[in-house]
Amino acid sequence: MATIADEMQQPVAAEAVQTGYHYPDANGHFGRYGGRFVPETLMHPLAELTDAYERYLKDPAFLAELDNDLRDYVGRPSPLYHAERWSRELGGAQIFLKREDLNHTGAHKVNNTVGQALLAKRMGKTRIIAETGAGQHGVASATVAARMGLECVVYMGEVDVARQRANVYRMRLLGAQVVSVKSGSRTLKDALNEAMRDWVTNVDNTFYIIGTVAGPHPYPAMVRDFQAVIGREARTQMLERSGRLPDVVLACVGGGSNAIGLFYPFIDDADVRMIGVEAGGEGIASGHHAAPLCAGKPGVLHGNRTYLMEDENGQIAATHSVSAGLDYPGVGPEHAWLKDSGRAEYIAVSDDEALAAFHGLTRTEGIMPALETSHALAYAAKLAPTLRRDQTIVVNLSGRGDKDMDTVAQLDGIVL
Amino acid sequence: MSRIDGLFERLRGQGRTALIPFVTAGDPQPDVTVALMHRMVAAGADLIELGVPFSDPIADGPVIQRATERALAAGVRLRDVLEMVRAFRTQDTVTPVVLMGYLNPIEIMGVETFAAEAAAAGVDGALVVDVPPEEAAELAGKLRPHALDLVYLLAPTSDAERIARIGGVASGFVYYVAVKGVTGAGNLDIDGVGAKLAEIRARIPLPVGVGFGIKDGESAARVAAVADAVIVGSAIVERIEALMETPAAIADAVADFIGALRQAIDAADRRREAP
Numbered sequence: 001m002a003t004i005a006d007e008m009q010q011p012v013a014a015e016a017v018q019t020g021y022h023y024p025d026a027n028g029h030f031g032r033y034g035g036r037f038v039p040e041t042l043m044h045p046l047a048e049l050t051d052a053y054e055r056y057l058k059d060p061a062f063l064a065e066l067d068n069d070l071r072d073y074v075g076r077p078s079p080l081y082h083a084e085r086w087s088r089e090l091g092g093a094q095i096f097l098k099r100e101d102l103n104h105t106g107a108h109k110v111n112n113t114v115g116q117a118l119l120a121k122r123m124g125k126t127r128i129i130a131e132t133g134a135g136q137h138g139v140a141s142a143t144v145a146a147r148m149g150l151e152c153v154v155y156m157g158e159v160d161v162a163r164q165r166a167n168v169y170r171m172r173l174l175g176a177q178v179v180s181v182k183s184g185s186r187t188l189k190d191a192l193n194e195a196m197r198d199w200v201t202n203v204d205n206t207f208y209i210i211g212t213v214a215g216p217h218p219y220p221a222m223v224r225d226f227q228a229v230i231g232r233e234a235r236t237q238m239l240e241r242s243g244r245l246p247d248v249v250l251a252c253v254g255g256g257s258n259a260i261g262l263f264y265p266f267i268d269d270a271d272v273r274m275i276g277v278e279a280g281g282e283g284i285a286s287g288h289h290a291a292p293l294c295a296g297k298p299g300v301l302h303g304n305r306t307y308l309m310e311d312e313n314g315q316i317a318a319t320h321s322v323s324a325g326l327d328y329p330g331v332g333p334e335h336a337w338l339k340d341s342g343r344a345e346y347i348a349v350s351d352d353e354a355l356a357a358f359h360g361l362t363r364t365e366g367i368m369p370a371l372e373t374s375h376a377l378a379y380a381a382k383l384a385p386t387l388r389r390d391q392t393i394v395v396n397l398s399g400r401g402d403k404d405m406d407t408v409a410q411l412d413g414i415v416l
Numbered sequence: 417m418s419r420i421d422g423l424f425e426r427l428r429g430q431g432r433t434a435l436i437p438f439v440t441a442g443d444p445q446p447d448v449t450v451a452l453m454h455r456m457v458a459a460g461a462d463l464i465e466l467g468v469p470f471s472d473p474i475a476d477g478p479v480i481q482r483a484t485e486r487a488l489a490a491g492v493r494l495r496d497v498l499e500m501v502r503a504f505r506t507q508d509t510v511t512p513v514v515l516m517g518y519l520n521p522i523e524i525m526g527v528e529t530f531a532a533e534a535a536a537a538g539v540d541g542a543l544v545v546d547v548p549p550e551e552a553a554e555l556a557g558k559l560r561p562h563a564l565d566l567v568y569l570l571a572p573t574s575d576a577e578r579i580a581r582i583g584g585v586a587s588g589f590v591y592y593v594a595v596k597g598v599t600g601a602g603n604l605d606i607d608g609v610g611a612k613l614a615e616i617r618a619r620i621p622l623p624v625g626v627g628f629g630i631k632d633g634e635s636a637a638r639v640a641a642v643a644d645a646v647i648v649g650s651a652i653v654e655r656i657e658a659l660m661e662t663p664a665a666i667a668d669a670v671a672d673f674i675g676a677l678r679q680a681i682d683a684a685d686r687r688r689e690a691p
Contacts, residue, residue, distance in 0.1 A: 027550060037519060037546040039475040041571035041596055043578060183481055184471060196474040201597040203573065300519045300546065301472060313493040314524035315471040 021267050023337060028217020028304075031340060033333035036216040038196075038303045045203050050218040052123050057225065062118065069114045070229060073147070074104050076111075078230075080237040080394070086364045093247065093387035095380055097367070097397040098234045098262065107370065107399030108230060108258045109140035113209055115226035117144035120207035127151040127206040131195040133160055133188035133254070134325035134372065135167025136399055137211030142176035152176040155194040157187040160324045167403050185318050188254075188328045192302050212255025213332030216303030220332050227261025234394050235265050242392065248273045248383065251396035252376040253293065253346065254326035256335045258398035263344060273345065276335060277379045279321035280348030290319035292331050293339050293346040306333040322351035322407065323371035325399075353378040355411060358401060370399035371407065419512040419540045420565055420588040423462055424623040424644060431689045433640040433681050435460055436625055437674055438516065438649030440467035440483035441500055442492030444660040450503045452667050457511050459671040460678030465543070465647065468497050468517030475545045477600030479650040482657060494521045494530070498537040505538035512540040514567055514588075519544050519555070527558045534564060541565030541588050549585050556585060565589075570616060570624075572596050572608065583620035589645065590622055595629045600650030604629035610642045633680030640684040648677060 023030045036046060056062040070076040081097045100108035113130075120128060128145045130152070132138030138154040145152030154176050161168055161180045171178050184190040192215075199208040213220045213227075231249070238246050249266055251259035253276035266272045281289030289295065292307040299308040301316060309317040309329040321327040338344035349357075354371060357378035362368045369377060373396070380395045387393070401408070409416045417425070427434055437456050441449050453464050469487040473480065494517075501513050515534065522530045522544065534542065541564055547555055549568060556566045565588030570579060573596065582590065594609050595601045609626060616624055626639045627647030636646045655673055659666045 035551050036548065037551055038548065039545050039571070039593075040548055040569035040578075040582075041573050041593060043548050043550075044571075044573040044575060183478075183485075189472065193472050193474050197477070197598045200475065201601065203596055299523060302474070303546070308520075310520065310524065312524070313495075314521035315488065315493070316520070 023334065024217060024221050028221065030220070030334045030337035033298070033305050033336040034217060034220055035305055036303060037300045037305065038216045039200060041200050041203065042216070046216055046218070052119060053218050053222050056119060056122055062122065066115055066118055069118070070111065074110050074114060075102065076229065077233045078102050080234055080241070083365050086361060087384065089364055090381055090384040092385040092389065093383070093391040093393050094389065095384055096238070096246070096392060096394045098230060098394055100230060100258065100396060100398050101367070101369065101400035105136070105140045105143050106402065107136040107140065108227060108261060108396070109137045109211055110143065111229055111261065112211065112223050112226040112257065113137070113140040113144045116207070116209045117148055117150070120150065121148060123207065125205060125207035127153070127202065128209055129153045129155070129195050129198050129206055130209045130211060131155045131188065131191040132211065133157070133191070133327055134323065134370070135160070135164040135171065135403060136325060138176070138178070139167055139170050139174070141209050141211070142171040142174035145176060146174045153179060153198065155179050155181050155191040155198070157181050157185070157191050159186045160188065160191070163407060164324055164403060165406070187319070188324070189302070189316065189330070196302070212257040213260045213334060214255045214302055214304055214306065214330055220304065220334055223257050224260045224264055224334060227257050228264045230258065230261035230396060231263060231265035234262060238392070238394065245269050245272050246394045247387065247391040248275060248393040250275045250277065250376050250380055250393055252277045252326060252372050252398065253331060253335060254279065254290070254328050254372060255330070256332035258396050260332060260334055262394070262396040263338070267343065274338070274343065275379065276344055276346045277375045278346060278348040279323060279326035279375060280350040281320040283350055284348055288320040289348060290321040290327050290329065291348040292329060293335060294348045298336065301330045304333045306330050306336045307339070322354060322411070323375070325370070325372040326375065347379060349375050349378040355408070357381055358408065367397070368401040369397055370401045371404045373398045418563060418565065418588070419510065420463065423512055424589065427462065432685050433643060434462040434625070434645035435674070435678055435681055436463045436465055436645050436647040437461045437652050438465040438467060438647065439652060439656065440469060440480060440487050441497040442469065442487035442490050443483040443653065443656055444486045445490050445663060446492055446496060448663050448666055449500050452670060453504050454507060455667040455671045456674050457508060459674035461511070461674055463512040463514065463645070465514050465516045465649070466497060466501065468494055468515050468521060470518040470521055473518065475598055477598040477650060479600045479653050479657065483653045486660065494525055498533055498539070501539050502537040513538065514541040514543055515539055516543040516545065518546050522555070527555055531558045531562045531564060535562035539564065541567050543567040543569070543591060545569065549582055552585065567591055569593055572612060576615065576619070579616055579619045586620060586622055588622065589625050590616070590620055591647065592616060592624055592626045592643070593628045594626050594639070597628065599628060601629055604635055606638045609639065613642050633676050636677045637680040637684035640681040641688060646677070646681055
């Protein structure tokens with residue numbers, strides 16, 4: 001397999017020649033989405049960050065260091081596992097799992113935090129801040145901060161602090177300060193608000209590691225580029241194994257970083273279906289969900305234009321999902337663009353369906369997925385029987401489920 | 417001439433600095449706001465910034481966040497804010513009113529509808545915190561035909577290139593954010609403000625208001641020595657919050673505070689004019 005340094009130097013120009021997919025534009029727009037909707041104080045720091053990111057992504061020394069960290073610290077490449085028993089039970093397409101759960105810290109999030117932390121170090125920043133929902137991005141940020149000796153503050157909604165206690169403790173063990181955010185709906189969106197406020201205040205020494213492909217430019221593009229290692233590996237691994245590309249690539253979508261990481265290297269492959277699975281909560285009709293691409297409309301939040309869940313007055317709506325990591329009213333602007341352009345499909349599955357998939361994979365394969373990931377698995381379980389046995393689905397197994405023990409036990413009526 | 421241009425021309429002739437109070441519309445309840453606006457004018461306010469409640473105010477500190485949550489809980493939305501301005505205009509056709517808020521509620525109403533309705537209600541301008549010049553083309557294009565000013569922020573981090581760029585598109589006045597931080601932040605560095613204002617004035621021919629970190633008469637006077645307008649928000653909203661259980665007492669308390677700010681600013685203006 002080519003090194004990441006080799007691969008990262010190739011893609012932009014190569015894709016522009018192949019298909020013309022060259023988003024975002026210089027101002028961070030994906031069609032009508034994306035952009036930079038932030039207070040003036042942040043415009044200059046965002047320009048500095050964009051310059052640094054564009055420079056270092058072409059810098060062989062930076063890419064070599066990233067390559068080393070991803071291999072020796074994160075444990076890449078992650079395996080592509082053929083879930084034979086589960087596929088046989090479902091009775092249709094062959095399902096392959098891209099095992100991001102086997103990364104250090106147990107999820108795909110670390111691919112991005114390793115990259116952004118290297119950038120922070122190059123930019124001379126001494127303090128890291130991050131927002132987190134399920135706690136996976138917070139843990140991944142606290143982890144890289146500990147390794148580099150950087151101060152780390154993680155903002156987390158009060159509701160999420162309560163339902164992800166184990167991750168809160170992990171972050172504290174790693175030396176991070178976890179700030180419980182009590183404003184608004186006290187979930188991920190409010191954690192992001194608070195992190196933005198911190199950044200505007202401490203912009204001189206602070207690097208804000210956004211955990212998903214949302215936020216103002218360059219974050220959606222930068223986080224995508226750091227996560228695209230998932231899809232590059234998966235594409236190579238499928239070709240090595242079966243000599244052809246998968247028929248479907250499938251991932252859950254909250255902010256959308258694990259999905260874009262898997263999708264991006266397949267965008268040129270027009271025959272590969274890309275399917276993003278949103279959190280349908282108690283059902284789209286109930287209104288209690290977190291599925292802006294399926295049931296929202298375009299608006300502006302957290303620095304970018306994208307699909308949002310909002311009321312008729314433009315106030316951001318409360319969301320619901322069994323999984324804290326998908327409980328977010330917006331979505332990365334590139335997903336909004338991929339939806340409108342028709343290149344990707346987006347559907348939603350309910351809390352109950354996700355929970356059933358969690359148990360299904362655990363029992364048939366001995367792999368316990370995160371509740372976020374379980375949404376993608378739930379749709380794979382629906383889709384597989386409609387496809388032929390010689391067709392393939394790659395599911396991004398974005399994280400492991402250890403953090404969700406309390407939630408699953410509670411839903412099953414068990415006291416731990 | 418617009419109300420905003422007329423105001424600053426008149427004050428310039430008198431050698432005076434404008435006082436611009438900010439309150440969140442509908443805080444703590446909708447029926448307080450219009451009467452409060454009149455009382456602030458009577459106590460010495462020259463222009464009123466009226467905050468439009470939004471669920472996710474990323475540029476605001478805890479004080480204005482709580483005001484926003486109170487107003488939203490009381491059901492106040494952008495259309496209600498326009499109605500408040502319309503009601504204010506039945507008695508005051510002189511004092512400029514600028515709406516301050518975030519883009520999403522404007523976009524969902526429709527930028528063109530917002531521009532037409534705001535102008536009809538008697539609004540003079542809008543400061544949309546999350547719309548920098550790079551993203552402002554559509555909004556500015558819809559506001560201009562209705563003679564509404566789009567007020568831009570400048571910050572300590574705005575370099576010469578950004579200042580010039582904003583100077584090329586701004587109208588009415590520009591708002592210099594005196595500290596890196598959210599509304600209600602402390603640590604006002606008056607020497608730094610003075611130096612930055614000189615840089616701004618060299619590139620932007622409009623009046624420059626200064627806000628963030630002005631808490632009392634003393635800080636207002638120091639800012640008045642260098643700015644065309646002194647903008648005070650969180651310090652007023654704190655006084656409203658303290659009286660939220662007795663809303664009838666709010667107007668008196670805020671008017672007293674505005675009066676004190678006015679006196680401090682006028683004294684600073686006299687010192688500046690003195691030979």
